[in-house]
Structures are given as C-alpha cells and as structure tokens.
Amino acid sequence: MHNILIIGAGAIGLQSARLLAQAGCTVTLLDQSAVGSEASWAGGGIVSPLYPWRYSEAVTALAHWSQDFYPRLGDKLIEEGGVDPEVHVTGLYWLDLEDEAEALAWAKREGRPLRQVEMAEVETAVPVLRHGYRHAIHMAGVANVRNPRLLKSLRAALEVLPNVEIREQCAVEGFLREDGRVVGVQTAQGELRADAVVVAAGAWSGELLKSLGLELPVEPVKGQMILFKCAADFLPAMVMANGRYAIPRRDGHILVGSTLEYEGFDKTPTDEALESLRASAIELLPALADAEVVKHWAGLRPGSPDGIPFIGPVPEHEGLWLNCGHFRNGLVLAPASCQLLTDLLLGQAPIVDPAPYAPALRLRRAQ
Incomplete structure (x- = not known):
C-alpha cells in the first residue's frame, strides 16, 4: 500500500494521515x-471516557493505550x-456516583490509578466546588487536550x-470500483485514485457507505457545550x-458539557440546552453564576453500538478500510x-487484538 486516500479530516483522519505518511x-x-x-473541534477533549468502567474491553484497550501515549504525542x-x-x-x-x-x-482489575477520596480533600483541592457532595473518586494523571489546538497541531x-x-x-x-475492488472516489473536483481508501468521516461515514449497499450503524448524535472565561487558576482539576x-484550559477557559441528542444532522445550538448547561455549571461551580458564557456550540458525534469503533478492511470491497464510529471518545481513542489502522494496512503486528x-x-447489507 503506497497511495492512501483518507475521507474525513478530523482528529482520526489527521492522525491516520500522519502515521501512514511517516511510514x-x-x-x-x-x-x-x-x-x-x-x-473533533466541538468536543471537550477529556483524555478518558467519561465513565471508563462502563465500557467494554474493546473500548478500554484503545483508551488505555491512548491515555498513556498522549503526553508523548503532544511533545512529538x-x-x-x-x-x-x-x-x-x-x-x-x-x-456522588451511583x-x-x-x-x-x-x-x-485494570490497574488504573482511581481511588476513593474524602470530600474534605476534594474541597481543599478544588475550593470553587459546591459544598454538599457526599463522596468522590479521583483519577490522577488524566489530561485534557485543547481540541482546536490539537487539530492545528496535527x-x-x-x-x-x-x-x-x-x-x-x-x-x-x-466510490470508484473495478473488478469488485474500491480503487478511489468520485468528487466534485474529479476522480481520485488510490491503493486504499479509508473512511474516517465521523457521523457521515454511514451515509458514504450506503452507495456501496452497506449499512454502517453509525449515526449523528448532537452534543452541545458552553464556554466560560475565568482566572487561569479558577479550576485546578476536571x-x-x-x-x-x-474542564479547565490553561488560560482559564472552562468548558461545561454536554447534551446527548438524537436530532439527525441538525447541529443548531438551542436555548434550552444553553439554560440546562448553565444551570449544571452553576450547580457544580457556584461562582460561574457571575461568569459570562463566551461561547455556545453543538457538534455531531459518530454514534455507534456500544461506542466501539469500526477499524479495519471492509469484506467484499477490497481496498476499502474504516476508522470511524468512535461515538463520544474520538479524541480519547485517536492515537490507538x-x-x-496503520498496523493493519501495512501488515504490521497490531498494538491490540x-x-x-x-x-x-458488524456491517450489514442495506435493505
């Protein structure tokens, strides 16, 4: 495989391109x-699934590899x-987890640094937190990445x-097909040919595959976020x-999210979500009642069954590969x-099963 075409220039497409080009x-x-x-631009950027213990081993394997790799990726x-x-x-x-x-x-079981902590310790570490929470757990070392900066960096x-x-x-x-093989794509700018075509188009991946008679269970799931600006030391931890x-950024921006809405490809921010998110923000951090919401936006996650991405070749369509369907964990799982994908495309030993x-x-034929 020497000439690769990747559809979708989000975090997954960009990082796939980087690794394949470097190879x-x-x-x-x-x-x-x-x-x-x-x-990729719209998400929060927590380098962990929101509730990692609620996911399958498949998601956990990719998440652990990526979490351990992220600090090195930033430096690289x-x-x-x-x-x-x-x-x-x-x-x-x-x-207050149930x-x-x-x-x-x-x-x-997984050897992860998650521990129970006394609320007095939490309130000392995060003074702006609302008093009244009863119990807490803490994972040290969890990072967040500033999505727009990550995309610019890639x-x-x-x-x-x-x-x-x-x-x-x-x-x-x-898609362009010859003798049952996918050999490229048709675009408004003309035909583009390649040895392999990788679909990394997020929530739009399923729509693309319909033209091949395939039904990929990936659908758009809207998520809305709001952004506050505070002092740089306002919130020391997520x-x-x-x-x-x-989520605190280094410069004092605080992201609060998010909603989970099945509204098709509509990504219009709504007043209802704005009020709900702002109320949640104030409930969590009361001082945000006096902070201005400087931005409110929505994005479309690529929803998939159990949040398990599709990674690998598409049977009966030689030359076609997938790296999509990461649902809420695209940024978390991107490095792994x-x-x-790179390992499989180039015939190398894969980092995980x-x-x-x-x-x-997991693919179905469209009816």
Missing part, C-alpha cells in the same frame, strides 16, 4: 468542509509542526510532510457530577485507533 505512504486527505471543523507534535496541542494534565474527580463500587473494582505536522496533500471543500460523491463535566473492531462481523 512512507503517499496520503491524500479529503474533507467535505474544512479540516477539523466538526466533532510540537517538535514536528511547532504548534502546541496543550495537553493539560489535571486529574479528574467524579462526585456505581462507585463498580468503578473502584474496575480500577483494581495539520501543522502534516504540512511539513512532502507526501501529504490536504483537500478541503472536497465532498466525496461516490470535575464531573450528574452526567455533566467542567490510528496506530491500529483487532477482532473487536473488525467491520467484517
């Missing part, structure tokens, strides 16, 4: 709009392209590589309660997902 492939990266302008991207993705290690507190015992049992790393071409505003209209979270992600058993 010596010639890569063309296409996006129907602008690089990184969809779910600065070195390669000169743009800091702002990997910010703060740790994460979960408050399944705290299950979380602690999972951490012991793009900068690609732009210094001579074997990568990025084409924005280049929507794919269909906190989560009642399904909502607050893209390394696994690829079987749980293989499209072969």
Whole structure:
C-alpha cells in the first residue's frame, strides 16, 4: 500500500494521515468542509471516557493505550509542526456516583490509578466546588487536550510532510470500483485514485457507505457545550457530577458539557440546552453564576453500538478500510485507533487484538 486516500479530516483522519505518511505512504486527505471543523473541534477533549468502567474491553484497550501515549504525542507534535496541542494534565474527580463500587473494582482489575477520596480533600483541592457532595473518586494523571489546538497541531505536522496533500471543500460523491475492488472516489473536483481508501468521516461515514449497499450503524448524535472565561487558576482539576463535566484550559477557559441528542444532522445550538448547561455549571461551580458564557456550540458525534469503533478492511470491497464510529471518545481513542489502522494496512503486528473492531462481523447489507 503506497497511495492512501483518507475521507474525513478530523482528529482520526489527521492522525491516520500522519502515521501512514511517516511510514512512507503517499496520503491524500479529503474533507467535505474544512479540516477539523466538526466533532473533533466541538468536543471537550477529556483524555478518558467519561465513565471508563462502563465500557467494554474493546473500548478500554484503545483508551488505555491512548491515555498513556498522549503526553508523548503532544511533545512529538510540537517538535514536528511547532504548534502546541496543550495537553493539560489535571486529574479528574467524579462526585456522588451511583456505581462507585463498580468503578473502584474496575480500577483494581485494570490497574488504573482511581481511588476513593474524602470530600474534605476534594474541597481543599478544588475550593470553587459546591459544598454538599457526599463522596468522590479521583483519577490522577488524566489530561485534557485543547481540541482546536490539537487539530492545528496535527495539520501543522502534516504540512511539513512532502507526501501529504490536504483537500478541503472536497465532498466525496461516490466510490470508484473495478473488478469488485474500491480503487478511489468520485468528487466534485474529479476522480481520485488510490491503493486504499479509508473512511474516517465521523457521523457521515454511514451515509458514504450506503452507495456501496452497506449499512454502517453509525449515526449523528448532537452534543452541545458552553464556554466560560475565568482566572487561569479558577479550576485546578476536571470535575464531573450528574452526567455533566467542567474542564479547565490553561488560560482559564472552562468548558461545561454536554447534551446527548438524537436530532439527525441538525447541529443548531438551542436555548434550552444553553439554560440546562448553565444551570449544571452553576450547580457544580457556584461562582460561574457571575461568569459570562463566551461561547455556545453543538457538534455531531459518530454514534455507534456500544461506542466501539469500526477499524479495519471492509469484506467484499477490497481496498476499502474504516476508522470511524468512535461515538463520544474520538479524541480519547485517536492515537490507538490510528496506530491500529496503520498496523493493519501495512501488515504490521497490531498494538491490540483487532477482532473487536473488525467491520467484517458488524456491517450489514442495506435493505
């Protein structure tokens, strides 16, 4: 495989392109709009599933590999392209969980640094937290990454590589097939051919595969977020309660999210979500009542069964590969997902067992 075409220039597409190009492939990266302008830009950037103990082993395997790799990835991207993705290690507190015992049992089983902490300790560490929470668990070392900066950082790393071409505003209209093999795509800018075509188009991946008579169970799931601006030291750690979270950036921006809405491809922010998110923010951190909401936005996650991504070749369509369907964990799982795709495409030993992600058993023929 020397000439690779990747559909979708979000975090998954960008990181896939980076790894394949560094391995010596010639890569063309296409996006129907602008690089990184969809779910990758819109998410919170916590480098952990929100409730990691509630996921399957398939998600856990990718999450652990990625979490342990992220700090090195940040350093590598600065070195390669000169743009800091702002990997910010703060740790994460979960408050008043109903399944705290299950979380602690999972951490012991998986060897993860999750521990029960006294509320007095939490309130000392996070003075702006509302008083009244009864119990907490804490995982040290959990980072968040500043999504827009990560996307700029990945793009900068690609732009210094001579074997990568990025084409924005280049929507794919269909696949080119010869003798049962996918050999490229048809776009508004003409035909593009490749040895392999990788679909990494997030929530739009299922729509693309319909033209091949395939039904990929990936659907758009809207999530809305709000952003406050506070002092740089306002919130020293990420906190989560009642399904909502607050994430501090280095410069004092605080993200609060998120909603989970099945509204098709509509990503219009709503007043109802704004009020709900602001109320959750104030419930968690009362001082935010006096802070201005500086931004409110929505994005479309690529929802998939059990949040398990599709990674690998598509049976009966030689030349077609998937790296999509990461649901709420695209940024979390990107390093491992893209390394696994690269391993499989290039015939290398895979970093994790690829079987749980293989499209072969999980794709259905469209009716």
